[in-house]
Amino acid sequence: MARxxxxxxxxxxxxxxxxxxxxxxxxxxxxxxxxxxxAADNAAPVADDKPGKQVTIGFAGPxxxxxxxxxxxxxxxxxxxxxxxxxxxxxxxxxxxxxQIGQIETLINKKVDVLxxxxxDGKALTQVGLKAMRAGIPVVNLDRIFNSPQAYRCWIGGDNxxxxxxxxxxxxxxxxxxxxxxxxxxxxxxxxxxxxxRTKGFDDALKNYPNIKKVARQAADFTVESGQxxxxxxxxxxxxxxxxxxxxxxxxxxxLRAIDQAGRDDFLMVGGAGAKSAMDAIKAGNSVLKxxxxxxxxxxxxxxxxxxxxxxxxGVGGLAEFEIPTSLTLYSAVVTKDNVDQYLPTGFI
Amino acid sequence: xxxxxTAAQQExxxxxxxxxxxxxxxxxxxxxxxxxxxxxxxxxxxxxxxxGITAPDEFLATSNLQLVLTQASVIGVVTVGMTFVITxxxxxxxxGAIVALASVWATTVATxxxxxxxILFTAVIVGVGCGLVNGLLIAYGRMVPFIATLAMLASAxxxxxxxxxxxxxIVSVESVLDLGARDAYILGIPPLVLIxxxxxxxxxxxxxxxxxxxxxxxxxxxxxxxxxxxxxxRRQRLYLYLLSGLCCxxxxxxxxxxxxxxxxxxxxxxELDAIAAAIIGGTLLSxxxxxxxxxxxxxxxxxxxxNIFALNNLETAVQxxxxxxxxxxxxxxxxxxxxxxx
Numbered sequence: 012m013a014r015x016x017x018x019x020x021x022x023x024x025x026x027x028x029x030x031x032x033x034x035x036x037x038x039x040x041x042x043x044x045x046x047x048x049x050a051a052d053n054a055a056p057v058a059d060d061k062p063g064k065q066v067t068i069g070f071a072g073p074x075x076x077x078x079x080x081x082x083x084x085x086x087x088x089x090x091x092x093x094x095x096x097x098x099x100x101x102x103x104x105x106x107x108x109x110x111q112i113g114q115i116e117t118l119i120n121k122k123v124d125v126l127x128x129x130x131x132d133g134k135a136l137t138q139v140g141l142k143a144m145r146a147g148i149p150v151v152n153l154d155r156i157f158n159s160p161q162a163y164r165c166w167i168g169g170d171n172x173x174x175x176x177x178x179x180x181x182x183x184x185x186x187x188x189x190x191x192x193x194x195x196x197x198x199x200x201x202x203x204x205x206x207x208x209r210t211k212g213f214d215d216a217l218k219n220y221p222n223i224k225k226v227a228r229q230a231a232d233f234t235v236e237s238g239q240x241x242x243x244x245x246x247x248x249x250x251x252x253x254x255x256x257x258x259x260x261x262x263x264x265x266x267l268r269a270i271d272q273a274g275r276d277d278f279l280m281v282g283g284a285g286a287k288s289a290m291d292a293i294k295a296g297n298s299v300l301k302x303x304x305x306x307x308x309x310x311x312x313x314x315x316x317x318x319x320x321x322x323x324x325x326g327v328g329g330l331a332e333f334e335i336p337t338s339l340t341l342y343s344a345v346v347t348k349d350n351v352d353q354y355l356p357t358g359f360i
Numbered sequence: 361x362x363x364x365x366t367a368a369q370q371e372x373x374x375x376x377x378x379x380x381x382x383x384x385x386x387x388x389x390x391x392x393x394x395x396x397x398x399x400x401x402x403x404x405x406x407x408x409x410x411x412g413i414t415a416p417d418e419f420l421a422t423s424n425l426q427l428v429l430t431q432a433s434v435i436g437v438v439t440v441g442m443t444f445v446i447t448x449x450x451x452x453x454x455x456g457a458i459v460a461l462a463s464v465w466a467t468t469v470a471t472x473x474x475x476x477x478x479i480l481f482t483a484v485i486v487g488v489g490c491g492l493v494n495g496l497l498i499a500y501g502r503m504v505p506f507i508a509t510l511a512m513l514a515s516a517x518x519x520x521x522x523x524x525x526x527x528x529x530i531v532s533v534e535s536v537l538d539l540g541a542r543d544a545y546i547l548g549i550p551p552l553v554l555i556x557x558x559x560x561x562x563x564x565x566x567x568x569x570x571x572x573x574x575x576x577x578x579x580x581x582x583x584x585x586x587x588x589x590x591x592x593x594r595r596q597r598l599y600l601y602l603l604s605g606l607c608c609x610x611x612x613x614x615x616x617x618x619x620x621x622x623x624x625x626x627x628x629x630x631e632l633d634a635i636a637a638a639i640i641g642g643t644l645l646s647x648x649x650x651x652x653x654x655x656x657x658x659x660x661x662x663x664x665x666x667n668i669f670a671l672n673n674l675e676t677a678v679q680x681x682x683x684x685x686x687x688x689x690x691x692x693x694x695x696x697x698x699x700x701x702x
Binding site: 032075076078081201226227228230233236237238239240243247250264265271272273274286288359 | 423427430431465482486525526542623628673677
């Protein structure tokens with residue numbers, strides 16, 4: 012008899028505890044308060060800011076599962092909002108090739124004026140790019156390039172080789188007066204062609220400096236966790252070196268953590284991609300991180316500009332041609348303490 | 361009235377199921393266990409020799425031992441939990457996703473306001489919560505562990521992505537970060553390694569010296585026999601997935617300390633690493649036999665391999681090929697030494 016109420020009281024107690032824990036935890040999912048990455052809109056103003064013909068732009072990209080892709084989406088959206096004559100039809104991001112093809116076909120059927128496509132896999136999406144072009148919808152291919160030039164009207168993207176080249180040149184200039192200088196490379200995911208291109212650019216740049224030798228290279232996989240693990244191993248393997256190039260600022264968070272944990276500060280570090288955390292560290296100047304080489308997510312904003320120009324049948328400002336170019340490779344600027352303020356608003360989190 | 365009689369009748373199947381724990385065969389099994397662990401120690405010794413020869417200065421340093429143990433600690437804790445689940449005949453494919461979810465939930469701006477305790481509490485509770493869902497679905501929803509935890513894998517990763525929105529959440533709570541620093545080492549031992557050691561010891565005691573452990577083995581050996589012997593199989597399963605979730609929560613906290621951040625990509629492929637380490641260690645994938653020490657040795661073998669490859673600056677492709685080959689070799693050696701013994 013006496014048991015029943017006691018059990019229910021206990022149940023009540025546990026229930027309340029569970030509910031309040033749940034409530035507390037739910038409150039903890041919020042990430043809002045801190046100033047969220049302001050999508051960069053500080054790039055040079057476009058020649059024709061005045062409203063023109065109405066253009067509907069369809070935008071399809073991969074699932075934004077890391078900071079850079081997130082910044083791509085934000086840049087595209089905020090750029091489109093700036094123009095009163097642009098309507099943006101943005102799809103839910105998809106990493107699956109079949110899903111992305113379906114989304115793009117939907118946009119084609121909706122008869123958007125221009126398509127901006129960042130493929131999950133460039134080669135695999137070539138056919139749907141061709142289909143859009145044949146349906147009379149010009150395609151702006153963003154970053155990951157299609158297999159055939161017929162599948163896009165204009166390609167705009169980053170320069171992976173240039174990233175490596177500029178990182179190598181920056182390090183080379185810093186170390187050019189040092190005899191037998193040693194350099195270490197923390198690469199990104201080795202399965203990707205872009206990682207090979209970055210490494211090739213880096214190696215080519217170092218060839219110009221015979222006093223510098225690359226003594227070690229390990230590949231992480233763009234995650235903080237892998238950056239920490241691989242960097243810890245590299246630090247153990249190389250008791251002394253002068254410079255480090257890390258391909259990606261996301262994994263760089265982990266790499267910096269490992270450097271911190273090992274108590275090392277006897278070298279200079281150059282990052283890649285241009286995350287806000289990296290730029291903050293460069294600005295503060297209190298860590299080994301002295302520079303980062305950009306792979307600018309602002310390219311999505313430029314892609315919207317290009318798509319709008321295409322839709323309105325105009326060229327871009329500053330060039331003599333009547334049409335926009337077929338291909339635009341963006342420069343991988345080196346961000347250092349001297350120019351960090353200029354780039355800080357483009358940093359992604 | 362019939363209770364004692366029933367219990368006596370069921371004694372036989374129980375002991376059959378609890379083969380690893382019964383006294384009659386304990387000596388023989390103890391010997392076998394020794395051979396198994398010894399062969400693992402042998403593999404580890406070979407690796408240490410290889411490391412010592414190829415990179416003597418770097419490999420044999422104290423700092424390298426600290427490094428290897430630290431790198432092993434996060435996945436090690438996950439593997440201890442996994443060992444229990446596999447011993448009971450189950451599988452937990454969601455461990456990596458739970459680590460990811462717990463680590464991002466515990467590093468949101470809102471959670472970080474609660475400081476050290478907030479981060480630790482959230483990581484552990486989220487881990488246990490996911491384990492509870494897994495356990496309820498499997499034990500009381502009668503779902504196959506493979507499917508239930510696969511569903512958890514997908515949804516926990518999704519929720520982690522939802523929370524972070526793809527960004528890297530950097531931890532700014534100093535007391536958490538300090539735990540990973542060199543100053544925090546106790547007698548030269550990193551705190552993360554101490555947590556790993558504590559989890560290992562508790563795990564070993566729990567599996568080998570308690571009723572809970574014997575029930576786990578019994579459920580894995582023959583669930584029907586265990587049920588007839590009066591073991592509440594469903595409740596036992598619930599507890600086991602809770603335990604695995606708890607380990608994931610602890611591991612998530614350790615990962616936050618190690619990486620100084622939470623990211624939805626955390627814990628990538630932990631499920632495979634943990635299962636591989638447990639199997640190499642000698643835990644039967646079909647259940648009924650489990651060894652915490654073996655699992656820990658399995659983890660250490662993996663971490664040492666990675667370490668040796670990195671110290672010798674080998675490419676990722678070579679690392680992966682060699683890792684696969686060593687898994688096969690370790691299991692073959694183990695098989696061989698077992699057959700020789702039995």
